[in-house]
Amino acid sequence: MSKWVTLPGRQTKFAAGSLHVDLRPDLIAWLRLEQTPGVGNETARRLLSRFGLPEQIFAASHTALCEVVSNKLASALLAIPADFQQQTDKTLAWQEQPDNQILTLADAGYPRSLLEIPDPPLMLYVKGRLALLEASTVAVVGSRNATVQGIRNAESFSEALSSAGLCISSGLAAGIDTAAHQGALRGPGSTIAVIGTGADIVYPARNRNLAHLIAEGGCIVSEYSLSTPALAPNFPRRNRIISGLARGVLVVEAAAQSGSLITARMAAEQGREVFAIPGSIHSPLSKGCHQLIRQGAKLVESAQDILEELQFQHVTSSIQPESLALTEPGVHGLLRQINFDPVHMDTLASSTGIDIASLTSELLNLELNGQLEALPGGYYRRLA
Incomplete structure (x- = not known):
């Protein structure tokens, strides 16, 4: 309305x-x-x-x-x-820089999708490609403390959706948000980062390089005046913009009390579709997704599920979520190779390249530290 x-x-x-x-x-x-x-x-x-x-x-x-x-x-x-x-001087000087723009509720370029939500921002500070604010968009959100598999899923889903022509909105946070932006930048749909600080601040600082890439190939959006620091109440509020810009919201991983569930709730209130990727029943980061699915969110196993639900037909990629792969060599990457579902010792030896003697020793150390549980038949599962 x-x-x-x-x-x-x-x-x-x-x-x-x-x-x-x-x-x-x-x-x-x-x-x-x-x-x-x-x-x-x-x-x-x-x-x-x-x-x-x-x-x-x-x-x-x-x-x-x-x-x-x-x-x-x-x-x-x-x-x-x-x-x-x-x-005011600072703001006008910022606006004069290339690709920086300020939109008000009265501007023709103000995103129509945000006019439909109950609480549209009074002003938007935009850095980058303004046209993306009118693109068909899917929000991808999830835990800051994501698993390796969650990171891979966020990247691959976002890349597939971007390759199909959909823009990806997220919040530039660590974990799932970061992976979503990175995957989306590899496709023509690109990405929108909705931030909870002023548009002249990058938070978290570790994402400075990513923010520069988004400003060049996508766009960064904030409703907060310049120099607004990272204040805790601002981040849940910016979630309504992440979902408001989108036709649907995909939750990749979320704990039972995750802020991503706030985004999903806002999306439902705004009339947007809500999607969730299921996970292990033993994983704390799957509980939020399973809760959403019980409440009516659509369970998705591939980007194609989302494209079909949104009736978005311009598919140019068949990228699917990648299987869990080793991200660190040797025994130091072993724990990252083990999720909450049981995995056999032979599988670990094959995927890591660690010799059996070293693997057995390291598995025992992880078990004694309370990080793994040994199961019958040579299986192991992660505890924390």
């Missing part, structure tokens, strides 16, 4: 996102509205519905403002926010 803004003195209602370019308000007024203490998205939308555009809000009298907001907030709106000039 479109969010409507009525311009004072006009009979016509303009759907936000469809205003003609010559009706675009001054960006500085939007920045002032964004930076006014106490004004969140909901309050801003009430003010916009009552007065039309930010310039009209700030031109209104204290009495008129008090018809919409409290006396305290009306006074805050009529005062210039602290450090406003400094923040």
Whole structure:
């Protein structure tokens, strides 16, 4: 459903996102509205519905403002926010850099998909390919502490979906998000990173190189003003944008209390499809996915399952999730080769290339440390 803004003195209602370019308000007024203490998205939308555009809000009298907001907030709106000039100068300088853009609710380029959600962001800071915000998109999310198999699944699913022409949205976090972005960049669909900081900050810092790649081949999106640090409450809120941009959300791995389940819940509330990859009943990172499946999420085993459910036919790749492979040589990579499902000692010897004597010794050490459990018949399974 479109969010409507009525311009004072006009009979016509303009759907936000469809205003003609010559009706675009001054960006500085939007920045002032964004930076006014106490004004969140909901309050801003009430003010916009009552007065039309930010310039009209700030031109209104204290009495008129008090018809919409409290006396305290009306006074805050009529005062210039602290450090406003400094923040505005920084923002305008940022916007002048190549491929940096700022979208407001009144801009024609504002993503139509976000206008459908209950709480669309007031402003979007975009770095990279703006056109991706209107692309057919699937969100891929999951645990920050993912298993090796989860990482492989996130990469391969994302690459397959991107190769089919779908864009992949995720949150640039460690683990599944990182793998999803990396896989998506290998296909033409590319990727959108929705971040919980200002668009001039990379968090986590370890993803700095990945963020540069996304800015070049995909796009980075934030609703937060520049220099906003990594604050815990901002990350669950940005999840509504990750799902809002997408036609569906794929949860790769998630614990029972994972933040990825918040994204899945938001997706369902927004009318998006929810997909989940099943895993071992012994794995804590499968419990969230299994919970979603019990609640009606579609169980998927390949990217093709998602493409068929979304009736997206432009398949150009048959990439499927890879089997678990050794990522470190020798005994130091052994634990990463063992998941929560039983695996035979002969399989481990074959896949790792470790001689039986060394393998037996290392398995015993891992068992004594409480990391593995020895099962009858030469099988082992991971405990933690």
